[in-house]
Amino acid sequence: MKFLKFFQGKVKEPVPEAEGLAAYRRNGDVAVLGALYEPYMDMVFGVCFQYLRDEDESKDAVMQIFEKLVADLKQHEVSNFKSWLHSVARNHCLMKLRVSRITVGAESVDDREQELQIGALYDEDTFALDGQLNALDECLQKLVSEQRISIELFYLQNKCYRDIAGETGFEMGKVKSYIQNGKRKLKICIENNGSY
CATH class of the missing domain: 1.10.1740 (Rna Polymerase Sigma Factor; Chain: A)
Known part of the structure; x- marks a missing residue:
């Protein structure tokens, strides 16, 4: 490009x-x-x-x-x-x-x-996906910044723990914790239609 x-x-x-x-x-x-x-x-x-x-x-x-x-x-x-x-x-x-x-x-x-x-x-799958994307976006914004940044770098940019730690300055052990806790909160938030 x-x-x-x-x-x-x-x-x-x-x-x-x-x-x-x-x-x-x-x-x-x-x-x-x-x-x-x-x-x-x-x-x-x-x-x-x-x-x-x-x-x-x-x-x-x-x-x-x-x-x-x-x-x-x-x-x-x-x-x-x-x-x-x-x-x-x-x-x-x-x-x-x-x-x-x-x-x-x-x-x-x-x-x-x-x-x-x-x-x-738009078929039904597209509407479902759109709703899920909206809920995911809303829920991502509700996470504490360390969790949101770690999750975005790990899942959306395919970074490893070491790269995330180097890029953000977070400790490597904390990065893993941010991702696990953030993922758990996201799941709860999405299941509750955008609220914890």
Whole structure:
């Protein structure tokens, strides 16, 4: 995936993320932001494809998320860019799925025709999956941050305990505990339709 190549060569040498984010907040140089974003484009594409299941739509989402970052990173101070970016990508895709569902439901047709159109676009499994994704997203947000970050890195990014510990600074034993306890809480929350 190399469709953001117009940033290459604009920044002479790579800068640490914290410095790059601070520099972008100070001067708004999109080339600096592009250099920060480029190493994570594959990850963002993977997250988008996981939700959207369409290559072109996922590529578009990678660009849309970058455009969103241009504004958001001037307002938000981010300490862990990769984790924050993963959440932004996931939320962007969930919002796209919700909007597409609402758009289909808002068309001006009589009720029976509307049911037929929706039925043709989405089967029962898709509705069930959508409900589960919504519940999962709500429940993930209710976890304490250590549990949520550990679970997202372990299950969504396929990181091992050692990598999670290195990336987050959590002790390796704690990472395992965060994942197990978070998973248990998620199960209870989802079974209770989004509440503990």
